[in-house]
Amino acid sequence: MGLPFTLATLACVAAFIATFYFFVRTTTGQYIDESALVEAATLNGPAERATTDFLDWLPVISMAIAAVVVLFVTIMRRRWKAAGIALTACLAANLATQLLKDWFPDRPFRGVQTIELNSLPSGHTTLAASAAAAVFLVVSPRWRPLAGFLGGTFAVAAGVSTLINQWHRPADVVAAFLVVGAVMLPAGWLVLRTGNRWNVSDGHGEHWASSRLWLLLSALAGVAAAAVAVYSLIKIAPGYGQESSTTNYFWAGVSLIVITGYLATVAATWLFSLSARRR
Template sequence: MDFRQERTNQPGKALAAVFVLATLACLAALAATYFFFVRTTTGQFIDESALVEAVAIHGTAGKAATKLLDWLPAASVLIATVVVLFVTVLRRRWTAAGIAVGACVGANIATQILKDLAPVRPYRGIETLELNSLPSGHTTLAASAAAAVFLVVSPRWRPLVGFLGGSFAVATGVSTLINQWHRPADVVAAFLVVGVFMLPAGWLIIRTGPRWNVWTGYGEHFGASRLWLALPMLAGLASAAVAGYSLLKIAPGSGQEGSTTNYFWAGTSLIVIAGYLATVFGVWLFGLAARRRRAARR
């Protein structure tokens, strides 16, 4: 029997609207993150407390975090360059590579501009450095490099690449907190900046690369296993439980007069939740946008 591939039409206006709304949501969340954690007393206190409490677990974890951060710029650029070049040359995805790399560069430039142009932290009674550290440059570099790879690979590889790239970005963000380079909000803001640039870039790639943006759905390949969606979802749920427990312990009337590491664990959980939420949403959205292929009898 002969079989042929039947492909659906290109993504329509409804899906385009989802990409637009997701990009606008990232922008709104970025503004809200800045306003709450930088401009308000409560936000500054939570953010700064997490940074201060990181001292309590710096030790061995701090040494590992320092090594990761020292190697991060070179490692991110090297890994992304090798994978993007390999896919581009092997599969001739020149347009996709150009768009992905351009978005990656744009996200990192925007991060530096935001750090320079955003007003310094106003004094709200919280002892903290006045200079603006939001968004985290290291986290932007790691997340944008991972996102560039995610955009140029075939749909059947995106669930696995998304999980690995998301884990890399989350580990980077947590390392900056452990090493006391950045507050949790700085890391979350970096994820949002990457989303603002990578979502439109992804849509352009989907529109300009219809021939290879095709798959048969989850389970067609090891890289397309639903496991790569389940793992970040489970990690996010576990982190939400840790955050809830930590916040309950420092809530008024909890019987705990002072916090030792609860703000740190709450901040770390916020990073993990934000990073893996972005991972799950990205894998789901681009899986939805990829055209479906099925075998059909003539």
């Protein structure tokens, strides 16, 4: 595997291990993660109802998006190998998530009142992110910046929805992103190797879908989320003197999901753009 793809894959694996250790095995991590989940319960209303409907339809939406786009590109452009690799990796990512759920032990008691059943990684988030990644792999380089932004936004929306509905903690969602990255990055390298003839980049200025605008929007979303995270963490810092009932842990958790999702989007788009052949 190419060195950049190898390093990126290893980074996903290392980040997954760190996420599991801190948020599942330590008292501080458990407290932060569980507090975000508890505070999400205070957001009852239209947002929760909307996200519930979205999550109910998420499997169908994810499969429909992946199937329609992948089949269209495959038939129209005859990218049979790329489609096979992308769909196999998509299935592998979802299988890996379910196996990890079964293999990992229940959450150990660290003095934090929480459901001990392991919920990491999030299956719904894995489904959304892997479907978006499959589309990203089969489209040509000129379409990848747009596909990355739209797919990243779709995956982030799915992850945040699971938190709003108290289906998953923030760390579960982050772990799902990392599982998808660890599986889809090697698949992406294979797509580049087997689709050398069509993985040709015209640069960022030759087509509206390849504009740097999409990278900029992803980066700005990540920066905005980082600002919210810093503010929320300051509010919950010891000695700040805040009221006992807040939603700062929830917003910090949402920010963590958004930062991870869009950071992965920017990194993947940049990596594939760097690896594509130039005309």
